[in-house]
Amino acid sequence: MGQGSFCYVKGTPVLEARELTKFYTLGKEKVRALDRVDFTARQGDFTVVNGPSGSGKSTLLNLLALIDRPSAGEVLFEGKPTSTLPERALAHLRREKIGLVFQTFNLIPVLSAAENVEYPLLLTRTPRAERRERVRAILAEVGLSDLARRRPDELSGGQRQRVAVARALVTQPRVVLADEPTANLDSATGKQIMELLQGLNREHCVTFVVVTHDPAVVPYAERVLTIRDGRIGGEERRGEPRPA
Amino acid sequence: MTLTIAARNVLRNRRRTLISLLVIAVGLTILSFVLGFVGEAIRATERSLVMELGALQIGDPRVLDGRASGLEGLIPPEVLERALALVQALPGVTGVTSQIRFAGLVGDAEGSTLLLARGVVPEDCMDEYACVLASGRALGDPVAREIVLGARLAARLGVEAGDRVNVATGTAAGAFNAATVTVVGTVRLADSQAEERLGLVPLGFAQRLLRTDGVERVLVWLDDLDQAPAAAAALADSFSAAGVPLGVRRWDELTPFFSSIATFWRAFSGFTTLAVFVLVFFSVLEVLTIAFLERTREVGTVRALGASRGRVFVGFVSEGLLLGALGGLLGVASGIALSLLFNALGLSFVPPGGNMPQPIRVSVGAATVGPPFLVALGATLLASLYPAGKNARLTVVEALRAL
Ligand SMILES: Nc1ncnc2c1ncn2[C@@H]1O[C@H](COP(=O)(O)OP(=O)(O)OP(=O)(O)O)[C@@H](O)[C@H]1O
Ligand SMILES: [Mg+2]
DSSP: OOTTTTOOSTTOEEEEEEEEEEEEEETTEEEEEEEEEEEEEETTOEEEEEOOTTSSHHHHHHHHTTSSOOSEEEEEETTEEOTTSOHHHHHHHHHHHEEEEOTTOOOOTTSOHHHHHHHHHHHTTOOHHHHHHHHHHHHHHTTOGGGTTOOGGGSOHHHHHHHHHHHHHTTOOSEEEEESTTTTSOHHHHHHHHHHHHHHHHHHOOEEEEEESOGGGGGGOSEEEEEETTEEEEEEEOSOOOOO | OHHHHHHHHHHHSHHHHHHHHHHHHHHHHHHHHHHHHHHHHHHHHHHHHHHHHOSEEEEOHHHHTTSSOGGGGOBOHHHHHHHHHHHHTSTTEEEEEEEEEEEEEEEETTEEEEEEEEEEOHHHHTHHHHHHEEEEOOOOSSSSSEEEEEHHHHHHHTOOTTOEEEEEEEOTTSOEEEEEEEEEEEEOOSSHHHHTTEEEEEHHHHHHHHTOSOBSEEEEEESOGGGHHHHHHHHHHHHHHHTOOOEEEEHHHHOHHHHHHHHHHHHHHHHHHHHHHHHHHHHHHHHHHHHHHHTHHHHHHHHHTTOOHHHHHHHHHHHHHHHHHHHHHHHHHHHHHHHHHHHHHOOEEOOTTOOSOEEOOOOOSHHHHHHHHHHHHHHHHHHHHHHHHHHHHSOHHHHHHOO
């Protein structure tokens, strides 16, 4: 994977939320999980959305990942509204431009580490030779070259999450979204995963949005948003602000 | 990779897959055995009927259709000659013979009983009766005053080979005639009622007794029974073109009970096929429903990664088809094995309407292998549609939330 292969123009908005609102109906009751949230992730940003359990983090992430639809408001991907797009078009955006990392890793159990990483490239119909090369390179980058043939159940939690990170990055997406990527890992392993994400962000300027309730994740962010009861509170900038 | 994933998922829960495969294989073994058995039973019945009736019969249409007695519609020699020339011109003819059937009385000074006699050409077609001869010998001389009796008739008359009996009948012109003939042998038939009345005499003698030079009907055998309809049509055409006033009937038109027997057997095959289909469908449906629903979260994952609903659906359906193909191969193989084993036993039976014991065999071929395999594929395909569709219809978040 060549240097800067993820880099588009730094600072351009990749993912934006406008007045994003989501209700769930539980019986007769309407739960407002997300309340008029505005949010922008720019190219190269490493954003952490931090909040307690039930604050609406997963709801926000699912909407940004285009796997759920808002009750009101809009998600703009690369500046274009998505609420009117049909499911096919959303799936196309997901496989071409979005990488996803789950709390529970969500690897396909019957596929080896390398095959799991290769899977998104099959969805994008990438030629075989290129698939092989990209899988090899990204596995090396996440430090799993030696374990490429192992099935998920033969890997530790940290190794599985590395495979998942590799799978999210292999298509060279514009943005990688992660929902509690460290929640199922011990703190040392969680730290390694965050360092991996930070390194990928710094080296390739991949845009990351990580939602978490884990305070240990916060130091890796250059930008921290707080969410509470479905509303985004203050924004805190840490480290070097990226040039616009 | 869709197929790789499907194949690995089939192997994922070995115990469950094994049970499905076993159900499919057992169902298919039964099915291919039944199909092979029925197919062979129909063919054996066919063979034995054709051996007795010929593939085609030629005669006065009224006689062939049972609307007139044989003596009312005899074929004169010059018509017979022209008809035989046309028969010989047919392709695939393997045998031709003439017969006269007539009723009369058989007995001695002490009493007599009903005789349903056939005048036959001894050298032409007596193989079947020769083979079921119970005693004595078959007819030989084409004009001798000899008779082969049904074994039951002989017993009733208290005669055996070498004894003499009297045969009386009405002639073609309606007069009375009688002759003394020598019993040369007895035959056994599957049909005991027929055996109690049967007498076979040489055609030449029958003609003398009936005071005619005509014959009642001509039997024609073909090398390929499937050609019988075409041959019958061709012969009927050439008869009417040549002005030969005779009708042609196929063997199956002459034995209406055959088609009902065959229909029964085919219905039996059909029901077995349906039953096995239903068995495979429901057992596979249950297994696949459980297997697919266990993987709902995986569906959510791949959909989140951008896989389409169609891809998810096709993935599950290929898994069902793979299971079906595997079970199909297994079932067909064990069906063949069972059939070959059964054939090695060498059992035999006398088919309805026949006289010669036929081997009970189970045929093995495309007809006994193809349908069962298709049943396995079709049933598993159908069984996979519902759970596959159910999984593919879920929204991504619904699928991801599944346990
Ligand atoms: N499918 C659903 N149906 C009903 N209510 C839901 C549903 N999903 C989420 N909620 C509710 O919406 C609110 C926000 O949930 P969400 O999962 O986004 O929180 P979260 O911040 O991700 O929590 P956690 O840290 O526990 O993962 C909660 O009150 C939750 O109970
Ligand atoms: Mg959550």
